[in-house]
Amino acid sequence: MNVSSAVQTNDAAQKLNTPRVLVLNASYEPLHIASAKRAITLVQYGVAEVLEESEDTVRSPSTVMPIPSVIRLRRYVRRPRAHPVPFNRRNVLRRDFFTCQYCGSRNDLTLDHVTPRSRGGRHTWENVVVACRDCNQRKGNRTPDEAGLVLRARPRVPTFGLYVAGQFAQWHEEWSKYIYA
Numbered sequence: 001m002n003v004s005s006a007v008q009t010n011d012a013a014q015k016l017n018t019p020r021v022l023v024l025n026a027s028y029e030p031l032h033i034a035s036a037k038r039a040i041t042l043v044q045y046g047v048a049e050v051l052e053e054s055e056d057t058v059r060s061p062s063t064v065m066p067i068p069s070v071i072r073l074r075r076y077v078r079r080p081r082a083h084p085v086p087f088n089r090r091n092v093l094r095r096d097f098f099t100c101q102y103c104g105s106r107n108d109l110t111l112d113h114v115t116p117r118s119r120g121g122r123h124t125w126e127n128v129v130v131a132c133r134d135c136n137q138r139k140g141n142r143t144p145d146e147a148g149l150v151l152r153a154r155p156r157v158p159t160f161g162l163y164v165a166g167q168f169a170q171w172h173e174e175w176s177k178y179i180y181a
Contacts, residue, residue, distance in 0.1 A: 016040075016058065021068050022175050024051070026076040030179050036067045048073050052174040069174050085158050087125055095158040096130040102139070102149045105132040112136045114155065115143060125157040 021039035023031045034042075040058065042048040052070035059065075085091055092111055099106055112131035115121030118141055129151065131139070139147040 016067075020054075020172070022070045022172070022178060023048070024070065024072040024178055025079075026073050028072065028178060031073070031077065031079070034071075039068050039071050040065065042073075043068060043071060046074070051178075054172070069172050070178060091158070092125075092128055093130055095125075095155075096153075099130065099152075100132040100135055101129040101152050101155075102131055102135040102144070104152065105135075108133040110136050112139060114151070116141050119143075126155050129155050 016035060016037040018035060021034045021036055023034045023039070023042075025031050036056075036058070039048070043050055048071040050068040050070075051072050052068065053066040054069040056067045057064055058067055085095075089111060093109065098109065100109065101112075109130050110133055112129055112135070113121045113123070114127050114129060117123065121127050135149060139149055144151055
């Protein structure tokens with residue numbers, strides 16, 4: 001085996017291990033994102049069915065198979081009702097799509113408490129938004145109304161769809177039918 005084929009094999013293996021397949025429960029609710037390798041295994045063993053295929057293929061000496069983009073499990077998997085998205089800076093940035101919630105800027109981002117903590121505001125999903133440094137300083141220790149700023153969207157706890165949308169750089173258009181924000 002020469003060096004170029006080894007590099008191609010390594011690239012193909014890494015491509016199969018990256019999270020890029022949306023896994024749906026039997027009821028079509030999104031469960032998680034799986035690697036292409038895991039999705040192909042689930043399909044081959046009859047545990048899941050392919051709903052959408054990507055343009056990429058995986059090849060063996062005797063088979064050429066398109067890599068799935070969306071799969072659905074054949075049997076319903078019970079999961080806990082409350083599966084909250086962890087509250088942290090990265091997830092707040094994802095929820096707000098890395099955009100200032102006052103002016104729409106994408107530069108020099110910080111977190112801002114809508115109701116300042118000094119006034120009893122809590123450090124929760126419903127009170128924290130992404131703001132650029134200029135808007136955050138202009139708002140200061142005031143509410144948005146007092147500072148003359150308008151929020152683009154009311155802050156809320158993200159759903160799975162919003163979490164996934166911000167979590168993965170490669171958003172697949174065919175996922176839009178299955179993920180509801």
